[in-house]
Amino acid sequence: MSTGERLDQATPLTLMAPLPVGATRRRERIARRRSIVAAFVLLAPSGVFLAAFTYWPVLEVLVRSFIDQQFGEVARFGFGNYERLFADPHFRQAAWNNVVYGVGTIVPSLALALLFSLGLRDNRRFTAFLRTLLVLPMMIPLVAASALFIFIFLPGEGLIDHYLSFLGAGQTNWLGDPSLAMPSIIAITVWKNTGYYMLFFLAGLAGIPDDLNEAAMLEGAGPIRRFRYVTFPLLGPTLAFVLVIALLNVLTQVDHIVVMTDGGPSDATNVLLFYIYQQAHQNNDAGLAAAATMVSVVVLFLLSAGSLRALERGIHYES
Amino acid sequence: MSRKRGREVRLLVMLALAAAALFWAIPFAWMLVASLRPESASAADIASLIPSGTIGFGNFAEAWSEGTFPLWYFNTFLMCGGILAVQCVTVSAAGYAFARLSFPGRTVLFYLFLLQLMLVPPILIVPNLTTIVSLGLYDRLPGVMAPYLASAFGTFLMRQTFRSIPRDYEDAAMLDGASLPQVIWHVLLPLARPGLAAFAIVSVSYHWNEFLWPLIALSSPENQVLTVGLASFTSGAESATEWGVIAAGTLLVAAPLILIFVIFQRRIVSSFVFTGIK
Numbered sequence: 001m002s003t004g005e006r007l008d009q010a011t012p013l014t015l016m017a018p019l020p021v022g023a024t025r026r027r028e029r030i031a032r033r034r035s036i037v038a039a040f041v042l043l044a045p046s047g048v049f050l051a052a053f054t055y056w057p058v059l060e061v062l063v064r065s066f067i068d069q070q071f072g073e074v075a076r077f078g079f080g081n082y083e084r085l086f087a088d089p090h091f092r093q094a095a096w097n098n099v100v101y102g103v104g105t106i107v108p109s110l111a112l113a114l115l116f117s118l119g120l121r122d123n124r125r126f127t128a129f130l131r132t133l134l135v136l137p138m139m140i141p142l143v144a145a146s147a148l149f150i151f152i153f154l155p156g157e158g159l160i161d162h163y164l165s166f167l168g169a170g171q172t173n174w175l176g177d178p179s180l181a182m183p184s185i186i187a188i189t190v191w192k193n194t195g196y197y198m199l200f201f202l203a204g205l206a207g208i209p210d211d212l213n214e215a216a217m218l219e220g221a222g223p224i225r226r227f228r229y230v231t232f233p234l235l236g237p238t239l240a241f242v243l244v245i246a247l248l249n250v251l252t253q254v255d256h257i258v259v260m261t262d263g264g265p266s267d268a269t270n271v272l273l274f275y276i277y278q279q280a281h282q283n284n285d286a287g288l289a290a291a292a293t294m295v296s297v298v299v300l301f302l303l304s305a306g307s308l309r310a311l312e313r314g315i316h317y318e319s
Numbered sequence: 320m321s322r323k324r325g326r327e328v329r330l331l332v333m334l335a336l337a338a339a340a341l342f343w344a345i346p347f348a349w350m351l352v353a354s355l356r357p358e359s360a361s362a363a364d365i366a367s368l369i370p371s372g373t374i375g376f377g378n379f380a381e382a383w384s385e386g387t388f389p390l391w392y393f394n395t396f397l398m399c400g401g402i403l404a405v406q407c408v409t410v411s412a413a414g415y416a417f418a419r420l421s422f423p424g425r426t427v428l429f430y431l432f433l434l435q436l437m438l439v440p441p442i443l444i445v446p447n448l449t450t451i452v453s454l455g456l457y458d459r460l461p462g463v464m465a466p467y468l469a470s471a472f473g474t475f476l477m478r479q480t481f482r483s484i485p486r487d488y489e490d491a492a493m494l495d496g497a498s499l500p501q502v503i504w505h506v507l508l509p510l511a512r513p514g515l516a517a518f519a520i521v522s523v524s525y526h527w528n529e530f531l532w533p534l535i536a537l538s539s540p541e542n543q544v545l546t547v548g549l550a551s552f553t554s555g556a557e558s559a560t561e562w563g564v565i566a567a568g569t570l571l572v573a574a575p576l577i578l579i580f581v582i583f584q585r586r587i588v589s590s591f592v593f594t595g596i597k
Contacts, residue, residue: 057447135580141528147568301438
């Protein structure tokens with residue numbers, strides 16, 4: 001197409017006399033072939049890395065998960081690892097914990113991020129300052145935040161107990177009590193991630209044309225109805241996108257668990273990735289680790305495929 | 320209905336938001352106060368949010384001498400910079416291909432790319448460790464970087480960005496006889512800069528903060544990065560006097576990113592807007 005135009009520019013006469021059909025077709029074929037070659041060259045660098053560090057390891061884990069070889073025994077091919085995995089009470093506990101952790105972190109952090117972005121969307125000095133306060137936790141490594149929170153949760157001397165003691169409360173073993181450890185881990189995660197999600201919501205809100213809201217306002221719609229019928233539906237794709245990121249975080253963030261609780265007390269904060277890490281590095285049970293990895297891969301895939309489809313639909317709708 | 324009531328409500332909402340944001344900043348405020356508190360502070364003082372005694376940088380000096388911060392900064396900088404530099408190439412190339420070129424299997428390939436959004440390296444640490452060991456990259460920075468050099472997130476972001484740029488610019492450049500690499504380099508990338516900036520923020524803050532993978536993929540002290548280094552010197556701390564040092568160390572690790580964000584806040588938010596994640 002563009003080569004044709006270049007020709008036209010060079011010899012304006014060709015505008016009057018169209019090229020023979022065969023020549024145009026050949027030119028199209030050449031352009032098509034060039035486009036395929038260009039695509040190949042442009043995609044190759046990413047393709048090499050994806051093949052080596054995404055596709056290959058998944059296949060490797062898949063195969064490994066079917067080879068059941070326990071210490072000193074002959075390897076057997078089959079569902080042995082999966083049978084052992086689903087029979088392992090630690091795994092079941094970790095899977096259930098991951099559900100609790102997921103719901104417990106995603107619901108409040110997304111709701112808060114949405115609220116904050118709605119309230120702080122104006123670009124004023126004061127709102128910018130408040131936004132910065134909320135985004136600061138995103139900038140601290142999770143390990144560093146964990147070090148901070150170990151102190152905050154410290155029984156007796158720590159920040160929370162120090163200030164609660166003014167209210168007459170005694171010592172609380174926030175991280176050592178099996179019923180409090182998971183809520184504490186959830187609290188630090190919500191604190192850390194909310195600002196990050198807020199950034200995406202702010203971006204999404206900025207993409208909604210003002211005239212839509214103004215029109216609704218002229219029609220007499222109050223702020224709540226404007227949010228319900230104008231802002232929220234238009235924010236759908238952003239929500240789907242943030243949800244994918246949040247789901248990923250639920251299955252991939254374990255730094256705080258490694259540093260703060262080591263999965264304990266008595267498995268109260270053990271989650272899937274930590275379980276995988278334990279099996280692979282502490283118990284040297286590669287088969288069990290591989291089976292557990294496959295389970296979390298499948299779960300992650302199913303959960304985010306739904307959200308991503310919603311996201312793609314939103315983008316097609318837009319363009 | 321009255322305008323006055325509307326203003327009152329808005330003021331109340333703003334106050335509630337300010338209270339929430341200040342509450343959010345408490346751990347941060349404590350870190351700042353504790354890091355500047357003199358080392359002689361007693362155990363009762365350490366939890367207080369109110370500065371006491373003379374402010375000093377003793378904790379920072381001690382954290383600096385306890386860890387090998389210059390080395391950790393250097394390695395972290397090299398790791399983040401290396402990942403980002405390679406990613407910029409892979410991500411803009413692939414993003415352009417998906418945004419502009421037509422070729423057979425484009426949709427299928429795009430979904431194959433997006434798979435990496437879900438099959439993120441942290442889930443695959445076990446097999447990836449085997450891979451970098453067999454490539455001879457264990458305990459070397461390129462080994463830590465390798466799994467991240469292609470990015471589905473970045474490819475997706477750049478595809479969106481390129482799509483939002485009108486085709487006319489490229490067509491005009493092509494008419495002037497520019498080749499495809501020239502068009503991408505001189506025309507599209509300058510226009511796509513906000514998209515790349517948003518990606519850079521996400522990428523650098525992710526890798527600056529990452530812990531588990533470098534912990535596993537690196538072993539010798541001279542290859543350590545900030546997060547792993549910090550964890551190694553905080554794990555031993557128990558007594559009250561050491562919390563000031565830990566707070567100082569944490570600030571040292573986080574300071575570069577915080578500075579960048581505070582300085583470029585507006586531009587960061589607007590580049591997120593630009594990428595059209597709507």
